Amino acid sequence: MNYYSLEGNAPPVSFKEAVINGIAPDKGLYFPESINPLPTGFFNELTTLSKNEIAFQLIQPFVGSSIPQETLENIINETLDFEFPLIPLTDRISSLELYHGPTLAFKDVGARFMARCLGYFAALDSKKKEITVLVATSGDTGGAVANGFLGVEGVTVVILYPSGKVSEIQEKQLTTLGKNITALEVDGTFDNCQNMVKNAFVDPEITTKRTLTSANSINVARWLPQSFYYLFALQQLKERSNPPVFSVPSGNFGNICAGMVAYKLGMPVTHFVASVNSNAVVPDYLKTGSYAPQQSIATISNAMDVGDPSNFVRIQKLFENDFGKLSQMLTSYSFSDTETRAAIEELYERFNYLADPHGAVGYLGLQKYLSAHPNAQGIFLETAHPIKFLDTVEAVIDKKVTIPNAIEELIQKKKKSVAIKNYSEFKAFMLHS
Numbered sequence: 001m002n003y004y005s006l007e008g009n010a011p012p013v014s015f016k017e018a019v020i021n022g023i024a025p026d027k028g029l030y031f032p033e034s035i036n037p038l039p040t041g042f043f044n045e046l047t048t049l050s051k052n053e054i055a056f057q058l059i060q061p062f063v064g065s066s067i068p069q070e071t072l073e074n075i076i077n078e079t080l081d082f083e084f085p086l087i088p089l090t091d092r093i094s095s096l097e098l099y100h101g102p103t104l105a106f107k108d109v110g111a112r113f114m115a116r117c118l119g120y121f122a123a124l125d126s127k128k129k130e131i132t133v134l135v136a137t138s139g140d141t142g143g144a145v146a147n148g149f150l151g152v153e154g155v156t157v158v159i160l161y162p163s164g165k166v167s168e169i170q171e172k173q174l175t176t177l178g179k180n181i182t183a184l185e186v187d188g189t190f191d192n193c194q195n196m197v198k199n200a201f202v203d204p205e206i207t208t209k210r211t212l213t214s215a216n217s218i219n220v221a222r223w224l225p226q227s228f229y230y231l232f233a234l235q236q237l238k239e240r241s242n243p244p245v246f247s248v249p250s251g252n253f254g255n256i257c258a259g260m261v262a263y264k265l266g267m268p269v270t271h272f273v274a275s276v277n278s279n280a281v282v283p284d285y286l287k288t289g290s291y292a293p294q295q296s297i298a299t300i301s302n303a304m305d306v307g308d309p310s311n312f313v314r315i316q317k318l319f320e321n322d323f324g325k326l327s328q329m330l331t332s333y334s335f336s337d338t339e340t341r342a343a344i345e346e347l348y349e350r351f352n353y354l355a356d357p358h359g360a361v362g363y364l365g366l367q368k369y370l371s372a373h374p375n376a377q378g379i380f381l382e383t384a385h386p387i388k389f390l391d392t393v394e395a396v397i398d399k400k401v402t403i404p405n406a407i408e409e410l411i412q413k414k415k416k417s418v419a420i421k422n423y424s425e426f427k428a429f430m431l432h433s
C-alpha cells in the first residue's frame, strides 16, 4: 500500500516511509492510495475471531509489504495486551472503555503500535542511525508515547511539556521512565513547546545531526490502529442486527476518522457523532458549510481543546470532499463544561457509572442523537480513566475516588526532567546530548 500527500506535491511512499517521515515533505498528511472493503464474511464472523485476528485483518492491507506477517502479528499481540470492555448502561446505550492500557488513555494503542513499527524499521537500517521521536504534549500524548517507546532499541524519545501545566499524574508518566526517554520541562505554554518542535524539524543543524520523526496523530501508524476499537465494540454488542451509532469525543479527529476508515472497509454502522466541547469548529462547519479554524478554548475535557483539528482533511477526503455525503454519515454537537459536569453526575446517579469529562461529552452527543432517532442504538467511546481527571470528577460526584495501586506507585516515583527556557537551550540539547 502506498500513501500520498493530501497537499499533492510530494511523491507517494510506502507505509514504512510514511511512518518514518510522519508528515510529507510538502507538509501534507499522508493518505492511503486505496481503501478496499473487506469481505462481508469477516464482519459476520467477528464473534468467532480473537481481537488480534481482527486487528491483523484490518491493518495488514495498510502495512502492505513493509512488515512481514509474523512480525506484524507480534506487534499486534504486544500492542493489544489489555481489555476494551463494552459496558451496557441501558438497552440502547453502551460505553466502550478504551482506558485500560498502561497510561490509562486511549492513545496507548496508537503509541504502542507506532513504537513497535518504528523499532522494527530502525533495526533494519544497516547504518543503525538512531531515530529521534520528538513530541510536544499538553498532557496525554506524552505519557502514552513515552510508555509506548520505552526500551525500543534504535529510537530515542524527546518530549517537551509546559512546566506546571500538566497534571501530577501526567507529569510523572513523562518524567519517571528514564532509559531512552527524556522529558524537557519548558518554561512556557503548550504552544511554545509545539513551536520548538516545528522549528526543530526545519532546522538543518538539527536535522543533519539527528533523524527526526513525530509521534502525534498525524502519523499513519498512530492513526490507523484506532480503527480496531470499533470492531472490538461490535464484537461485544448483544444486538448486532441493528448497526450502532458511534459517538466519539473528538479533538484532533484522529480517532473518529479511524472509525470512518472501518466504515469504508465495510463495517456495519448507522452513523457517527463527533462530540466536542466548546471548541466547535466542526459542528459549525456542518451547519454552515464553511470551515473556519479558531483559537482553542480551555475546557475541563482538555485533550479536546483543539481549534483546528488536524485530521479533518482526512475525513473530508474519505467522503471525496463532498459535503452532502459527509453530512449523511456525520453529525457533530458541542457541549459546555456545565453540561459536561451535569452528564458526569447523571451517569453516576442513574447508572453508578463514573465517566471522565471526555467520555461524558461522548455520552451527551449520543444521548442527543438517540433522542431524535428512537429506533437507533449507540456506543460512546470512553477515552480516559476518570482518575486522570480526579479533581473535576470528585467535585462533581462529591465523593473521594479510590486511586488504583499502579497510580499510587507512580506518584511516589521521582521526577527527572531537563529545564528548558528557550529555543537555543533546546537546540543545544538536541545537538549535544
Ligand SMILES: *Cc1c(COP(=O)(O)O)cnc(C)c1O
Pocket (backbone or CB within 6 Å): 105, 106, 107, 140, 141, 217, 249, 250, 251, 252, 253, 254, 255, 256, 303, 304, 358, 383, 384
Ligand atoms: C486525545 C484525546 C481525545 C481526542 O482524540 P482525537 O483523536 O484527537 O479526536 C479524546 N479524549 C482523550 C482522553 C484524549 O486523550
